[in-house]
Amino acid sequence: VLDHTTMAPVKRFQASKENRTTRRKLASTAEPTSRCKPSNTRTTKTAMLATTAPTMAVTKTEMSKLLFEKNVNEEELLSKPPDMLTEDFYNIVGRAMRMFEWYHGYMSREGCEEYMKEVGDFLVRRTLIDGKPNYIMSVFVCKEGDKPKTAHIRIDYKSGTWNINENMKKASITQLIKHYQDNSSKYSDAAGPFLKKGVSRPAFYLLHENIHIGKQIGSGAFGTVHVGQLKKGTEIVEVAVKKMKSEKADKKKLQEFFKEGRLMLRFNHPNIVRVYGVAPGDTPILIVLEFAKGGSLKSYCKNNDPVPCAQLDNFAKDACRGMNYLQSMKVIHRDLAARNCLLGPNAELKISDFGLSHRGDSFQLDKLKSVPVKWLSPETLSKGKFSHKTDVWSYGMLLWEIYMRCKEDPFPKKNNAEAMELILNKKPPIDAPPNMPEKIKETMMWCLSHDDTERPDFEGVFKKLLPDETSPLMNQLKNDLF
Template identity: 40%
Template sequence: MNSEYSKVRSIRRPVSLGKRSQRSTRTKKKKGGDEEKTQGATKKSLFSHRAKNETNPEETEAFANICRCLIEHRWYHGVMPRGEISTLLEDEGDFCVRKTTERGKPIVCISVKCQKEVRHFPLVFENGQWTLKNLIKTRRFYEVVELLNALVTEKIALSGAILVRAVPRPDYYIPHSDISLICKLGEGAFGEVWKGSLKRHEDGKAKKAEEKSAAPSSAAPSSAGSALSGNSEKGKSRLYVAVKKMKGNATKAMTEEFVMEAKLMRQLVHPNIVTVYGVAPSEEPLMIVLELAGNGCLKSYVAKYQCPPDQLLQFTADAARGMAYLSSKLVIHRDLAARNLLLGTFVEVKISDFGLSSSGKTEIKVKQMKVPIRWLAPETLEEGVFSTKTDVWAYAVTLWEIFTRCQTDPYPGLTNQQAKDLIRGDALPMNPPEGTPPIVAKIMEDCFNKNPDDRPSFAAILKRLRPDEDVSAYEPKDQSVTSPVKRANAPSAEQSARSKRPSRK
């Protein structure tokens, strides 16, 4: 870590957050006793007490201006949530400053590692000065950096915690000033996706990330041609990107989930996975900066263009390759569908939307789900279980979407309850669309196996689609570790032996 941050320092003097003239006027005699008493009665801090979730636009904007003054310091981590900050503070005394909320109001706090846990101490900004809530009321500072320096140099204990080393922002933090939003591409329940541009710097990090994300897969057709838009739209100083932006009034839980998605995606580097350039947490709204898929969403693409069967087959192989990579990294996507498959510069599939994904586990069980029912496996409906093999089931549904050219959602004309009944039943839940290549039809049938242990792995699926491609990198090194845990109420061996089920009429 840079030794510059062994103490709290700044290359240039920070912008003052209070009027220096107050120092000289504090001791002056005040005129007009009655007027002084009235002023004292109405004098309040910048953020007076309000009911929970009650905000004042003027106060919110004033506080935003104050936080913008903190951005110049690398120990200020913006709106990053507790969970992410805890991973950055590794040693005793490591600390940083971040923005959060308390009773619905924005505040600034110090997060410090103390006795193997991270503790958080709110700061108070009052009358142009900073202090610590309920800790050192008698000492006030005009700038946060002065307060921090006092805590570090004088080793002032904050309920047992002593500040030792300021931890700088990671390199993947992107300043809001480097991002320009151009037009909105879409939106969901908690966020919006925009086309934007990212300022390039001399260190070339954006360029390296761009080259990595734009590289075609080994099986991409050489005649794929140029992109319709996106990474091919290069300027000398800016890179066109996709920006996932949180909507206003986000809760702490929503912010935590948003950051976890970005954290997971940062670890995934593959031609068939959307690349994350970084996150922008210094101001609100919080944003994730992604590569721009030049050819848009696969669902829209196949519905609009007359894609030949060979190209549809290529899409299925690309999706299997990306999912095989995720499976090898112990990532469960949980929301695989045509709507979450994008097309890059070379019209290659790139898997996106990891908002529901989990990593590091072979199987997870949840009580409440927001995933569309028509892509769920039977064990998910019955037990709330997700695994790589439930992703395999969703892959079969996605194959049906691709070869119907996404003209309708799965199980057309049926209610959700009727779709559930088919998913749980012994028969094949849906037949391959007309014109589906035999190899894809057989893969769909195998992926729709009632017993998850009898479904093929993504590496095996890719090998069947691309026999000449080396899939050894995607195969599990230790089957006992990567195979899903068998459940006590899983179908019996006699039930799983029904490899050929009658098709639905």
């Protein structure tokens, strides 16, 4: 078996009545240090094992309880030398540290720096180095004028001990943290202890044990989407869970996955799918989303054929509301299409899937790869340019899909090369669907203006389709003024 604080092989703890009593006493008397104060979450077996005496052994049964993934072979895990343990080893160590608020799980360098305010602020995070999991100690070490400096130090594990490339070695990361809360380090010129204040996990950080993952309802290159449940205090909320494929994880994919989750956390609008939070402390990494009870727009149109024209009008207006809100938040969606529209319980349309989204008013790509050609604007296809107005072009194509009742993609019976030729050279590139209301038809053609200087932004589309409503941008301007 393995000593949990060192992950080194030790003699199995005999399960006699006397020894079981001893173990209970050890667990009950083990107290975390005052500076390593645990969070208010209920102390679990994992947390007890992290703070008990170094000679405390982890039995096979306890190890099994620590492993979330059912496909993990406990016999194989226990038989491996500690230095050979990778994903499962780091999962177990992470679960033991989870009782401390300074442990943040998977987090990018940029993501953690925004939480560092004062010299000595610190957290421990997990990352991938050369495709393998590692722990990093991120510490705010000094303020250099207007540019604060944060050190990101790898916590190495070797021969049953942890260290940060100094002579000091400890049997657990928790013990290492405690040492540097009392002592200085070569990594900082500041006086006093190296680590002063642990940075608490943000409110959107969710724990895996509070998330139940049910049946799969979708999939993509990133992984899978499942129906699930989220425990929020005493409340159980029905949610959708986006699960990243562990075997597909590399540093770039992790960053993209987190970027999507963190971007969506900024949104608060009835026509944008809501995000409850991110669960980065374990694998698989999860994004927990609002569950769209009405299903997808495409499925709704298929199951309710023919959808009344009044309902199609509502879909068009809802999409406009959502996209105008994104523009006010300076976010370019880049993948607006019927396939990325979901419906709430009252058939209200919600924009989803922000995997390609970008914060800003415009940006340019040198090379387009795996892009949805039939929804892209001429300037995107010819120059790699993206902006709010390229989203407006995609909105014009979405209007075509909506009033075709989602029976076909734009440019039916055309391949991507043929569609691209029409987008670049034909004005307009596609005809309006039959029986499309005149006002919607005018809006669609306006959105599909070949010259982006003649194309409206979403504020213009909003004013045309919803003249009696106040746009998010106007509300923001009022708030800024008053």
